[in-house]
Amino acid sequence: TAVLGVALAVSGCGAIGGSVTPVREVEFDSELAIPPLAESSVVDGVRTFDLTARSGTREFLPGVETPTWGFDGPYLGPTLRAERGERVAVRVTNELDEATSVHWHGMHLPAAMDGGPHQPVAPGGTWEPTWRIDQPAATLWYHPHPHGATEEHVYRGLAGLFLLDDDASRAAELPSEYGVDDVPVVVQDKAFDDDGRLELRHDGAEPGMLGDTVMTNGTVGAYHEVTTERVRLRLLNGSTARTYAFGFADRSFDLVATDGGLLDAPVRLDEVRLAPGERAEVVVALEPGEVTRLRSAEPDLGGVAVPSTMGGNDAFDVLELRAADRLTPSPVPAWGRSSHADDDELRAEDAAVSRSFELAGRQINGERMDMGRVDEVVTAGDTEVWEVRNANPVPHSFHVHDVQFRVLTVDGREPPPQLTGPKDTVYLEPRRTYRLLMRFEDYTDAEMPYMYHCHMLLHEDEGMMGQFLVVEPGETASDHVEH
Numbered sequence: 001t002a003v004l005g006v007a008l009a010v011s012g013c014g015a016i017g018g019s020v021t022p023v024r025e026v027e028f029d030s031e032l033a034i035p036p037l038a039e040s041s042v043v044d045g046v047r048t049f050d051l052t053a054r055s056g057t058r059e060f061l062p063g064v065e066t067p068t069w070g071f072d073g074p075y076l077g078p079t080l081r082a083e084r085g086e087r088v089a090v091r092v093t094n095e096l097d098e099a100t101s102v103h104w105h106g107m108h109l110p111a112a113m114d115g116g117p118h119q120p121v122a123p124g125g126t127w128e129p130t131w132r133i134d135q136p137a138a139t140l141w142y143h144p145h146p147h148g149a150t151e152e153h154v155y156r157g158l159a160g161l162f163l164l165d166d167d168a169s170r171a172a173e174l175p176s177e178y179g180v181d182d183v184p185v186v187v188q189d190k191a192f193d194d195d196g197r198l199e200l201r202h203d204g205a206e207p208g209m210l211g212d213t214v215m216t217n218g219t220v221g222a223y224h225e226v227t228t229e230r231v232r233l234r235l236l237n238g239s240t241a242r243t244y245a246f247g248f249a250d251r252s253f254d255l256v257a258t259d260g261g262l263l264d265a266p267v268r269l270d271e272v273r274l275a276p277g278e279r280a281e282v283v284v285a286l287e288p289g290e291v292t293r294l295r296s297a298e299p300d301l302g303g304v305a306v307p308s309t310m311g312g313n314d315a316f317d318v319l320e321l322r323a324a325d326r327l328t329p330s331p332v333p334a335w336g337r338s339s340h341a342d343d344d345e346l347r348a349e350d351a352a353v354s355r356s357f358e359l360a361g362r363q364i365n366g367e368r369m370d371m372g373r374v375d376e377v378v379t380a381g382d383t384e385v386w387e388v389r390n391a392n393p394v395p396h397s398f399h400v401h402d403v404q405f406r407v408l409t410v411d412g413r414e415p416p417p418q419l420t421g422p423k424d425t426v427y428l429e430p431r432r433t434y435r436l437l438m439r440f441e442d443y444t445d446a447e448m449p450y451m452y453h454c455h456m457l458l459h460e461d462e463g464m465m466g467q468f469l470v471v472e473p474g475e476t477a478s479d480h481v482e483h
Ligand code: C2O
Pocket: 103, 105, 143, 145, 277, 399, 401, 451, 453, 455
């Protein structure tokens, strides 16, 4: 009751957790859908993709056709894949009846190509961003980012993976046959109404709606046939509000990469917690004939008294792995050097600027998102520390566009192993302070901002977002920020 009181004071309304139904138990008897690799053509040295947002239907539940949105298909989208150093272009077409956008989450690119709320694609319209891939290999993703409507667009099904490769990732001893032993796993939770439509409830529950049906790549109760001794799972939490603690009841695994790419070395873990927007690549070993399940255990939401449902923390299975009777040998995950050895390392002692961000209520530093207001102006090339404090008793998920950052400390202490790799999104435990180290480079624009925001999508839509410009040294922000 004390907990409820605090939570009510924050949200000011409605049920906290009480209306959440536990995740339904399902049979794991449907083969995991693998998003197809997007076709591309290289035109004048530019790898060019087409991506069309449209509506459709999908049978998530047996015998029930659910209206959905997707890219190039009824639900989710193809996996885009490109090489470090390549120039890419994406021809985005919007066949929906309303404006949307496509944001390249985790990508280092010019603000005008970012696909945030300032780059809407009108119904029937097209948009063709182009940029050069200039960052280490990683599991990135794309999703709409229309002002105030991101939750609905992602929830209906608009999202996909964007994989980057480089020499280091190719040389690493990692399973790498897409869809076979290198498997995309996009995890989302949904609710359905009596007519089988996707239901998006806004009943005041924190941190948003938690659906009772969990799916991977759009498959409810999925299994994947494993034919190799090890399998690499590229986990994306593509949910709107739910936080997962992924692991296995009967084994540990190697965490090999976080949002922005490979760790310095694999880390053996039992569990990896992912908030909305976060990714992790894990490698798990199986014996011939074994069956195990990726599950979400009750996540430790940060050792504070929050209602048990607030992070979606009941325990449930997510994906069944079924090993064949004979398995092809797989290497033990290893790589000779840090994937970042060729990058300019981020060093805390280089930090010349520090900024503070306090997340409280639905605001950041006392303000809600305003498309016409610039909140921060960053000078290109500066290394910065962003001190991000979650002042609420509810969790948040803090995402910064354009960069990969390093987590320096959590409440002044060393971060846990899963936060030691490159990150663009970080779960913020209630009432804790995170110090993040980052550097903005290359792309300056005195008029077009990037975003930082909570990736719990209802929070984002309700205004927990701010805007920053990256400018040349000595330059100031234009008065004419586009909106
Ligand atoms: Cu994944 Cu600003 O978003």
